[in-house]
Amino acid sequence: MQHRRRMTDDVQTDRPSAARIYDYYLGGSHNFAVDREFAKRAIELWPQLPEIMRENRSFLNRAVRYLVGQGITQFLDLGSGIPTVGNVHEVAQSENPHARVVYVDTDPVAVTLSRSLLAGVANTEIVEADLRDVESVLSAVETRQLLDLSAPTAVLMIAVLHFVPNSDDPAGIVARYRSAMAPGSYLALSHATHEGEPGQAEPHMALYAQTGTPMTMRSRSEVEAIVDGFEPVSPGVVYFPQWRPDPESPALPDPERFTGYVVVGQRR
Amino acid sequence: MTDRAEFVAEWARAIADTSYVSLSAAQLEVFAGGLTDTLVTLLDGPAYDAAAARRIGEAMIAAHCTGADTLQRTVVLLGDRLPDLRPSTADRRVSRIIGDVAAGYAAALREVTLAEQDAISRAVFATQRTAEQQLAFSEARFRAMFTEAATGIGIADIDGNILEANPALLNMFGYSAEAFTARNVSELVHPDDVPEVWEMYGELIAGIREDFHTEKRFFRSDGEVIWTNLTVSLIRDDAGHPTHQIALLEDVTERRDLLARLQHQAFHDPLTGLANRALFAQRLDAILAGAAGPRVGLCYLDLDGFKTVNDTLGHHHGDELLICIAASLERCCPDRTVARIGGDEFVILLEDTTSINEVIELAEKVQATLSTPFQVGTHELLITSSIGVVEQAVTTTDAGDLMTAADTTLYRAKNEGKNRYAVFDRARTQTEITRFTLAAAMPTGIRRGEFLLEYQPWVSLSDESWYGVEALVRWRHPSLGLLAPSHFIALAEETGAIVPLGRWVLEQACLQATHWWHTFGDEAPVVSVNLAPSQLRDPALADEVGDVLRQTGLPAGQLQLELTEHAVMRDEPASLHTLRALHAMRVKIVIDDFGTGYSNLSHLHRLPLFGLKLDASFIRELDGPRDPPEAKIVAALIALAHNLKLTVTAEGVESRAQRDRLRALGCDTAQGWLFAPAGPPERVTKHLARG
Numbered sequence: 001m002q003h004r005r006r007m008t009d010d011v012q013t014d015r016p017s018a019a020r021i022y023d024y025y026l027g028g029s030h031n032f033a034v035d036r037e038f039a040k041r042a043i044e045l046w047p048q049l050p051e052i053m054r055e056n057r058s059f060l061n062r063a064v065r066y067l068v069g070q071g072i073t074q075f076l077d078l079g080s081g082i083p084t085v086g087n088v089h090e091v092a093q094s095e096n097p098h099a100r101v102v103y104v105d106t107d108p109v110a111v112t113l114s115r116s117l118l119a120g121v122a123n124t125e126i127v128e129a130d131l132r133d134v135e136s137v138l139s140a141v142e143t144r145q146l147l148d149l150s151a152p153t154a155v156l157m158i159a160v161l162h163f164v165p166n167s168d169d170p171a172g173i174v175a176r177y178r179s180a181m182a183p184g185s186y187l188a189l190s191h192a193t194h195e196g197e198p199g200q201a202e203p204h205m206a207l208y209a210q211t212g213t214p215m216t217m218r219s220r221s222e223v224e225a226i227v228d229g230f231e232p233v234s235p236g237v238v239y240f241p242q243w244r245p246d247p248e249s250p251a252l253p254d255p256e257r258f259t260g261y262v263v264v265g266q267r268r
Numbered sequence: 269m270t271d272r273a274e275f276v277a278e279w280a281r282a283i284a285d286t287s288y289v290s291l292s293a294a295q296l297e298v299f300a301g302g303l304t305d306t307l308v309t310l311l312d313g314p315a316y317d318a319a320a321a322r323r324i325g326e327a328m329i330a331a332h333c334t335g336a337d338t339l340q341r342t343v344v345l346l347g348d349r350l351p352d353l354r355p356s357t358a359d360r361r362v363s364r365i366i367g368d369v370a371a372g373y374a375a376a377l378r379e380v381t382l383a384e385q386d387a388i389s390r391a392v393f394a395t396q397r398t399a400e401q402q403l404a405f406s407e408a409r410f411r412a413m414f415t416e417a418a419t420g421i422g423i424a425d426i427d428g429n430i431l432e433a434n435p436a437l438l439n440m441f442g443y444s445a446e447a448f449t450a451r452n453v454s455e456l457v458h459p460d461d462v463p464e465v466w467e468m469y470g471e472l473i474a475g476i477r478e479d480f481h482t483e484k485r486f487f488r489s490d491g492e493v494i495w496t497n498l499t500v501s502l503i504r505d506d507a508g509h510p511t512h513q514i515a516l517l518e519d520v521t522e523r524r525d526l527l528a529r530l531q532h533q534a535f536h537d538p539l540t541g542l543a544n545r546a547l548f549a550q551r552l553d554a555i556l557a558g559a560a561g562p563r564v565g566l567c568y569l570d571l572d573g574f575k576t577v578n579d580t581l582g583h584h585h586g587d588e589l590l591i592c593i594a595a596s597l598e599r600c601c602p603d604r605t606v607a608r609i610g611g612d613e614f615v616i617l618l619e620d621t622t623s624i625n626e627v628i629e630l631a632e633k634v635q636a637t638l639s640t641p642f643q644v645g646t647h648e649l650l651i652t653s654s655i656g657v658v659e660q661a662v663t664t665t666d667a668g669d670l671m672t673a674a675d676t677t678l679y680r681a682k683n684e685g686k687n688r689y690a691v692f693d694r695a696r697t698q699t700e701i702t703r704f705t706l707a708a709a710m711p712t713g714i715r716r717g718e719f720l721l722e723y724q725p726w727v728s729l730s731d732e733s734w735y736g737v738e739a740l741v742r743w744r745h746p747s748l749g750l751l752a753p754s755h756f757i758a759l760a761e762e763t764g765a766i767v768p769l770g771r772w773v774l775e776q777a778c779l780q781a782t783h784w785w786h787t788f789g790d791e792a793p794v795v796s797v798n799l800a801p802s803q804l805r806d807p808a809l810a811d812e813v814g815d816v817l818r819q820t821g822l823p824a825g826q827l828q829l830e831l832t833e834h835a836v837m838r839d840e841p842a843s844l845h846t847l848r849a850l851h852a853m854r855v856k857i858v859i860d861d862f863g864t865g866y867s868n869l870s871h872l873h874r875l876p877l878f879g880l881k882l883d884a885s886f887i888r889e890l891d892g893p894r895d896p897p898e899a900k901i902v903a904a905l906i907a908l909a910h911n912l913k914l915t916v917t918a919e920g921v922e923s924r925a926q927r928d929r930l931r932a933l934g935c936d937t938a939q940g941w942l943f944a945p946a947g948p949p950e951r952v953t954k955h956l957a958r959g
Contacts, residue, residue: 013392020388026287026288027287027288027332027334027335028384029380029381029382029384029385029388030384030385030387030388030391031388032388051285053288054285054287054288057288057290058288061290061292082388084288084332085288085289085290085332086288086289086290086332090290091290108395108398108399109388109391109392109395110391111395112391112392112394112395112398113387113388113391116387116390116391116394117387246292246293246294248292248293248294248297249284249292249293250281
């Protein structure tokens with residue numbers, strides 16, 4: 001797969017960026033007027049968005065804790081975006097100080113920011129690469145130095161694969177990562193769907209079409225197809241709040257409102 | 269009074285979903301519990317600690333409880349429930365606590381916001397700077413390459429407007445940058461461009477193809493033509509729309525010139541600059557392959573007496589003359605291929621002719637042109653030429669045939685007296701070709717034993733017993749098959765091959781005769797051998813015959829030599845001497861084909877002859893039911909011969925009527941199919957053995 005690097009793509013502060021919008025949804029200030037303007041219009045159309053994003057982030061939190069609990073100490077976070085509170089290394093290392101995390105993002109600003117925030121943090125690295133370019137991700141010096149892919153590793157694709165259009169064959173990309181992963185490894189995935197709130201999907205995707213990263217929402221069966229080859233751990237492919245909720249938190253009603261499927265699967 | 273645990277749980281719940289917090293519900297309660305303990309201390313403490321109150325707000329921000337609703341709910345909670353937590357002291361301090369928590373919260377949030385804004389701005393700046401550095405680096409590299417490259421590089425927009433050209437390209441085209449960038453790609457057409465070039469260009473501009481490569485001519489600013497190796501590539505914008513084109517040009521003019529020079533050298537005569545044999549052959553092959561038209565013509569020209577020019581004036585002047593003639597020929601037929609294919613041999617190739625007349629016309633024009641004297645040095649030279657003219661359909665000839673035809677026709681023009689043209693005649697040429705081929709092949713044929721002898725009996729007319737046999741030479745030619753003497757004897761005389769051939773015939777015939785003599789004794793036939801006139805003129809003939817007779821042991825009387833009337837009647841002293849010497853050896857001598865040479869009959873009696881062989885033409889007339897007038901002539905000849913005591917033999921007897929008349933006229937012996945055709949010696953042996 002060829003991804004033509006376009007010079008003007010490198011730094012775009014005049015165009016909303018998915019990473020910075022996400023940061024804004026989560027209450028961060030690593031964003032610009034153009035991002036906030038975009039996010040506000042999105043929220044106007046779909047007021048629940050920040051809550052959805054928080055739940056997505058919450059799933060990441062729970063998934064990482066679960067994975068550390070399963071003995072995983074290596075994490076490859078694809079599409080890590082702007083580092084905000086509750087990053088993978090924070091969560092993982094709070095559970096196991098030896099956990100190692102490699103972040104990967106294609107947004108150069110997010111990467112630069114990550115690099116400055118991660119400076120001095122042990123066992124973390126950031127790679128600037130497009131997750132679609134599997135070879136570049138896996139052969140990056142940082143990846144090879146920090147991770148031993150012959151041992152079980154968790155690959156995280158949190159709210160990122162819906163930015164990969166069908167023409168780029170997301171299932172094929174996942175399969176290529178799978179073939180590089182040792183048996184016993186895990187994939188944690190969250191993915192936007194139109195099935196929870198069909199009315200919201202179209203305008204939302206239309207909005208994202210204006211960014212450098214248009215969005216493709218997918219059905220449950222499409223998500224299941226993408227994670228083919230991974231054995232989903234209980235409860236399988238579910239809406240965000242349904243995945244191993246915090247027993248002390250109150251159950252959220254109408255989980256389909258969160259219009260995203262999540263799954264953690266193990267490579268056999 | 270509100271229970272502390274209740275307050276904590278309520279607070280934790282209130283802020284839990286107002287912002288993203290990485291703490292679990294339990295951790296959040298622990299966090300809220302800590303803040304609550306501080307609140308209690310604030311309420312209970314002897315002095316109010318504003319800083320501690322502010323730290324509560326700051327701690328919330330630090331825990332990322334940054335939502336607007338987080339503060340709102342916290343303020344409401346503190347206002348509503350804090351007094352209940354410590355009813356005794358609350359009144360005095362609740363409002364201040366709320367105020368300070370909010371102030372701490374706001375100040376911390378401002379700090380975080382500014383820090384994050386600062387971080388993202390610095391990240392953008394750093395990224396931008398890196399990108400700019402990379403861009404600058406790549407731009408610098410491109411600039412260096414663009415400026416220093418020996419390859420011409422040009423950039424144009426999609427409409428063909430030339431935007432930039434590097435020094436190599438400007439140099440190649442001989443333009444200033446200003447002049448060149450004022451031009452458009454579409455103006456760079458060369459009239460001889462192959463259409464594909466511009467088709468490919470159109471496809472490139474339309475975004476159908478990404479690049480193309482070709483060799484193309486361009487005009488320089490001074491009108492000179494340059495040849496280039498051209499590669500044009502399409503540049504697209506982010507959206508994939510074609511925006512620019514970039515052309516790489518390598519000047520290959522010199523390389524092509526060199527190639528052309530080499531090619532010219534390979535295909536041209538260095539002296540005259542005319543096409544050489546190779547180029548002529550190539551063009552002729554193309555024409556014969558049907559490239560031009562259904563017919564093709566040739567003028568094959570050879571200068572008459574050119575050798576004399578070289579011999580008398582020297583090669584230098586000879587060469588000068590050839591150059592003048594070449595120029596003259598080219599002027600004479602500007603649109604034709606004129607080739608120099610030998611020292612003083614030229615060919616003019618006429619394609620798509622309609623008839624031989626067209627070629628004849630050109631031959632006449634050429635000879636007229638060459639009839640003017642040429643000034644060579646101080647000499648004025650007049651030279652004539654002979655031309656072979658050929659015109660044929662391309663389907664019925666090939667290069668070899670055509671050239672042979674032209675060659676033999678030229679040869680005929682020479683033979684017919686030079687300074688003329690001859691027109692190809694297939695029938696004549698066929699003979700000439702055969703003669704030529706045979707003459708060339710004869711010496712080898714003799715060496716390889718391709719010649720053999722057959723024997724034709726010669727019978728006594730009184731009883732038809734075999735008096736003798738005539739040895740007849742045959743040539744078993746490897747490709748032409750068995751050839752009769754009429755095909756090659758005259759030729760052998762012309763070329764001198766008759767000497768070795770004649771000797772071989774004599775030896776073979778004598779060997780065979782000796783064999784019969786040993787086998788059949790007196791019954792053995794006389795063997796008659798034909799001699800060519802030149803053989804008789806050879807003073808060594810008599811000695812040669814004597815040698816053969818000695819070597820074979822054949823009695824001389826068993827050998828008869830046949831000579832033509834023409835050879836014998838020349839009345840040359842040497843010939844006569846030879847005849848006498850042969851006669852003295854007792855070798856029989858007869859005159860062959862008698863009656864055709866209009867010879868001086870008065871000489872006959874002086875010759876040491878044994879007999880006469882009447883020419884077959886007389887005998888032919890003796891056929892038929894009635895006596896023809898020729899019978900009287902034959903009768904007179906026989907009478908004459910008998911008067912001179914010569915035997916008379918008739919050749920070519922094919923019918924009984926001929927035999928009977930000859931017998932009646934008193935002819936002694938006869939030869940012909942009626943009695944026996946010529947055949948191998950074994951047949952003679954078999955006949956004799958039967959008795």
